């Protein structure tokens with residue numbers, strides 16, 4: 001099968017549109033950042049590289065983090081400890097929010113109420129009730145709203161999603177995704193355990209480990225990858241069964257250090273017949289093998305995706321996919337690897353060796369955190385509420401990850417919640 005780039009682009013439509021670039025000739029977009037910890041600092045650094053952004057303020061209620069955020073933002077940015085004071089005094093046009101999950105709803109709702117456009121880090125909200133309320137509020141406000149699921153801005157994922165939509169890997173039959181790491185997920189607390197301030201600081205800095213503030217691995221990591229599954233399959237899961245626990249890091253944390261989920265999606269084929277796609281998702285804090293990646297398995301091929309690399313492995317017997325128009329590329333593609341389905345794999349130093357050289361579908365030239373912000377700023381400028389990751393996407397993603405946690409707690413299948 002030879003597909004011209006033109007045909008492919010037409011099929012893929014807007015999904016492949018390159019990141020829109022903020023128009024700098026207009027007046028700058030006045031942006032404030034609330035939450036200047038790890039992620040907030042990344043966002044600030046990215047914002048300072050985007051033309052047409054005026055970073056007017058940063059806010060954090062933990063002095064060392066505020067100091068760090070202010071340093072990255074530059075001297076023009078005012079500093080605030082209380083975000084309500086910032087909203088009242090400075091009247092930013094857009095607010096970027098990177099606070100712990102349990103505060104997402106409250107701060108985002110306050111910013112929308114105050115009339116500002118909002119970029120909110122993932123996962124959209126701590127609870128489904130909050131996510132539903134926030135989605136309704138976004139719609140009523142007619143404000144630009146984007147959730148920070150940056151794979152939606154990543155060239156590799158956009159390319160891969162368009163390839164799936166164009167039928168290039170056939171019918172999707174299964175998805176496998178994981179985020180495996182080998183570290184405690186614990187941040188150092190700057191006072192000893194015996195210090196009277198330790199409990200407060202521990203919860204402040206290690207909020208991820210406590211259920212009152214966090215939804216654990218599914219919210220912090222799985223939200224990115226289950227969003228890829230929802231996006232590529234064009235729907236949300238029908239049900240899930242999951243198992244998880246604290247098996248290794250018995251250090252007082254309350255969230256699981258490992259979780260395994262089996263999701264079922266119900267789709268319809270070209271003849272309107274229902275079929276099920278199963279998605280396996282695991283996240284580990286105690287073994288880093290395979291890292292973070294998604295594998296989309298179709299009847300004609302498989303897409304292996306990471307934020308920096310996208311590979312296509314074609315099934316044996318399927319026609320080689322190639323781009324027309326570039327002779328060298330065409331020749332290279334013709335020699336692309338063909339995966340032999342069902343082959344027993346031998347352990348090897350190179351786990352991909354049995355597959356030969358795959359066909360690289362794209363490489364990430366930029367930084368998807370910056371790209372998602374470029375897109376957000378562009379939507380703010382154009383007053384276009386159809387962002388690349390709107391409140392409905394955020395709500396579906398939130399429901400998808402929370403149902404897995406619910407399944408672990410109840411020990412049975414959980415259906416996708418009714419709207």
Ligand SMILES: NC(=O)c1ccc[n+]([C@@H]2O[C@H](COP(=O)([O-])OP(=O)(O)OC[C@H]3O[C@@H](n4cnc5c(N)ncnc54)[C@H](O)[C@@H]3O)[C@@H](O)[C@H]2O)c1
Nearest residue numbers: 035036037038039040060061062065098099100101121122
């Ligand atoms: N998209 C991604 O790849 C990505 C990566 C990491 C984190 N995140 C998300 O970003 C968010 C923040 O995560 P993090 O790792 O930066 O956590 P963090 O603990 O490093 O930073 C959170 C900051 O919010 C501040 N904060 C808490 N309450 C506040 C309040 N009322 N007003 C102002 N500031 C307040 C804290 O003091 C802290 O500095 C989380 O929702 C997380 O899931 C997203």
